[in-house]
Amino acid sequence: MSLDNGIDAVADPSRERPLALIPRPLHLQRDRGQLLLPVAGRIVCGSAVDQELGSVLSGQLTDTIQQATGMVWDHSRGQAWNGAISLDLEQKLGPQEYLLSIADQGERRPIVDIRGGDGQGLRWGVQTLRQIIMQCGPVLPALHIQDRPAYPTRIYSLDVTRGRVPTMDWLRHWADILALYKFNQLQLYSEHTMAFPGMSEAWRGTSPLEPGQITDFDDYCARLGIELVPSISTFGHHYTNLRTRGFRDLGEFPEQADRPYSFIERQEHHTINVNHPQALAFSTGLIDAYAPLMRTRNFNIGGDETFDLGKGRSRQDGSSKNPADMYADYLISLCDHLHAQGRHPMFWGDVAVSMPKVLDRLPKDCTLLNWLYDPQVEPDKVALVASTGARQVVCSAVHAWNLLLPAIDDAWNNISRLSRYGIQYGAVGAMVTDWGDYGHINDPRMSLPGMSYAAQCFWNPDDDDRAQVDRDMGLLIYGDATGDYLPALIQAGSSAVFGWEDMVRYWELDDGHGGLNQDVADFLASALPGMNGLNSSADVREARRNMLMALRNRFEQVDQRDALLVDAAARMGRAAAECRADARRTLQAQLMAVHGQRLFNALGRSLAVRHGVLPGAKDAMADGDLADALEIWFESYATVWRQVSRESELGRIASVIWGFADILRKG
Incomplete structure (x- = not known):
């Protein structure tokens, strides 16, 4: 049937093809037939859609249509305009929920209708449609989708400090990918590769990120619906900072500052002496320099792997505190500093989980990032944090660090298991981490499988058909219709003898x-x-x-x-x-x-x-x-x-x- 708006319905079920969607929708109904997009169509946003959001989503769709079909489309707002794609809000839908319909609805009616329960829901519906167009070009399958995420917050944490600092072009490209697969938070982890004032001795020679670049990137992420969150070490993992002439006296073992550089020691040592009179000022100075560069109120203060705490100068200073109290007091001081600014502290939970005394003292208006990277992870530590009433995010990993080729099986096992435990014990979000220990030899493109697994498991952890996820990933990420690219990459990643x-x-x-x-x-x-x-x-x-x-x-x-x-x-x-x-x-x-x-x-x-x-x-x-x-x-x-x-x-x-x-x- 030919419509006045130039849309043709093609009723030929034999031509239907499987759809690869990451993450897969909760409810998808395929109908008979296929529908041909018009050569010169239009996207129309309803008046309830924020103008900036409508502009971003219309731009994403017109760009995707042009890339996939070569066709140039228009976009508009309001009921006076006819369009082949309609974007609007629907009060009956929940937060981040969306409806997507592709159907022949009669003359002068949109062929594609996306309704979001809120702006985020509308955004996720658009990303699903973009994935469909990327695969199908102008001939879309008739279908109906109703979808929403299991975790309201889906986080990617990217290490930009342990040897590899990404270009801004790559960061923007990575943010585009994260948005397409429905992540809504990105954390940039830094120890010494921000060009902090007064710290050039630490960041010299590292190609550091500049404050203006972060502010611009924050704007870019915000347009994509991604909350950019600062993540820094505040008292553990200060290897490079505590090797400088200017800051070595803040460390537990300043006498080690001149030892030859070591990848291994960078991971194992160099914790701040929290009893030093200048320690808190140093840590809060980092927070005060980094936090204003991003619009978020969240801030990840680190606090993980404080291996040297209470073993060096802090012990020699005659303090009667044990390491658990030292840790808790310092963490609470940093949290208080952020609370006074109206910010929300987040911190890595390994130390608190290992010391019940610390866990009991944690302020309740913080978020504990419960990182558990074992591919055979069990739920006990997730349950432990839940039993205290603490707000937690479960954190898995892409399993690519220290490797030329990713450990893809480990990534799936870790991410899929931990995502289920988080839902079971009421976690408020899920994070996947991408580290660069030992110089960050792992190319960021090696993290695509782990990122894809996280996108699926954070959206719907009960849908754990890995074979289906792998097939979808092969088609969407690598454009591979043979189904052999990802299995070959998995084989390569399992063939290291001396890594x-x-x-x-x-x-x-x-x-x-x-x-x-x-x-x-x-x-x-x-x-x-x-x-x-x-x-x-x-x-x-x-x-x-x-x-x-x-x-x-x-x-x-x-x-x-x-x-x-x-x-x-x-x-x-x-x-x-x-x-x-x-x-x-x-x-x-x-x-x-x-x-x-x-x-x-x-x-x-x-x-x-x-x-x-x-x-x-x-x-x-x-x-x-x-x-x-x-x-x-x-x-x-x-x-x-x-x-x-x-x-x-x-x-x-x-x-x-x-x-x-x-x-x-x-x-």
């Missing part, structure tokens, strides 16, 4: 002067199954051999894993040939990671032979070739890094890669 984490651990057993780094050795004895403890009389070579012995079973699988990596790269390449051009942009980063992992695996086996862990004779020529290959790979890796990140601390990764190349050439 970046192993390389850093091996490298940093040397204290920088040829001696054994006892702190790293002690850390590995507790973190690496099968590694025996080492006393101070052990040398670096003995410690490294001990570590490689703990990994021996892996090294015996290098050839098998190498074949799997080669196969995965070939499968990804074949699938990418069928993908959309924009989806193929991730291929270079992933193939670069696959090739790098092959070289890392070969390096591990070479080291195992050198240390007598595996049989075989050292081949100086082969080792020289591997050294060349590592250096050549790194130059290409650096080029890919710069596509999405500033220079930041890329040189720290280079120093490790080049260091191994030098070891290989020593014979």
Whole structure:
């Protein structure tokens, strides 16, 4: 039937195709037929829709229609205008709820009607329609959707401090993706890579984010319906800050400030001495510099992994407080500071959960971010926080840190399980974290699977059909109609023998002067199954051999894993040939990671032979070739890094890669 507004109904069920939607709607009814969008259509917003919101949503839709079909559409407001797509509010719907109908409703009636219970609900309906248009072009399936999220707050936390600082273009691109998949909060985690006043000694050489860039990005996120929330360390994780001349005296162990730089120590040490008379002023100064750059009233003050608290200067100062009281008093002081400004404190919950005394003292008008990253996570810690009446957000992870290739199975298991527990115990929100420990070698594009899993599980944790989610992800994220791209990426991510984490651990057993780094050795004895403890009389070579012995079973699988990596790269390449051009942009980063992992695996086996862990004779020529290959790979890796990140601390990764190349050439 031909309509006056140029819309044609095509009743041909045989041409219907499966729809990939992330997250999948709660209720979707497919009807018979397909409907052809007009060549020159119009989007009309109802008068109840905020003008700025209507402009943003109309712009998103017209851009998506043009990209998917080449057609140029108009947009307008008010009942006087006819449109093929109608956007309006519906009081009968709940918060963030929406209705989306695609149907032949007769002459002079819209073909697509989206109603939101509020502005957010209307926004999510538009994102669903955009996903449909991206797949179907101008020929839309007739359907009816009624949908709403399980978690009102769905958060992505992005590390922009531990070696990789993203470009603003990439941050805007990432925000676009988060908006498309219905996240409504983004936290930017920083320790020292904001250009804070008076702290240039800490942020120099890190390509820091500037205040104007954050303010502009806040405006950008707000237009997308994303709340940009500041997230900083306030008394734990101050490794770089507490190594400076200007601030080292604030630390628990200022005498360690001149030790050689260490990725491992950056994660394990450098907590502020909370009893220092200038400590609170330092922490509140960071808050006061960062908070005004964003319109939100929320602020994540960190407070996690305060490993050194009460062990150094704070203990020597003669304080009678135990670490639990020190922690609680300082956290409460920071919360009070934020409350006085009308802001809402959020903080990581690991310390409080591990110390019931702290948990009992927490102010109730805060949000505890309960991070639990174990792929086999159990509900006990979520239940514990719920039993206190504390407001909590459950926090899972994309499981990509310290890896060239993501641990996608771990991400699914962690995110899907924890999302269900959060609903069960009344969590007010869900977060997925994206960290960059050990220099942030993981390319941000490796986080797309974890991000997609979180989008689905935060929206509807009971819909846990992973096979369906993977199929939808393959189509939407990678544009892959073959269904093989994601399985190949999962295979590649499961084929590491000697990963970046192993390389850093091996490298940093040397204290920088040829001696054994006892702190790293002690850390590995507790973190690496099968590694025996080492006393101070052990040398670096003995410690490294001990570590490689703990990994021996892996090294015996290098050839098998190498074949799997080669196969995965070939499968990804074949699938990418069928993908959309924009989806193929991730291929270079992933193939670069696959090739790098092959070289890392070969390096591990070479080291195992050198240390007598595996049989075989050292081949100086082969080792020289591997050294060349590592250096050549790194130059290409650096080029890919710069596509999405500033220079930041890329040189720290280079120093490790080049260091191994030098070891290989020593014979």
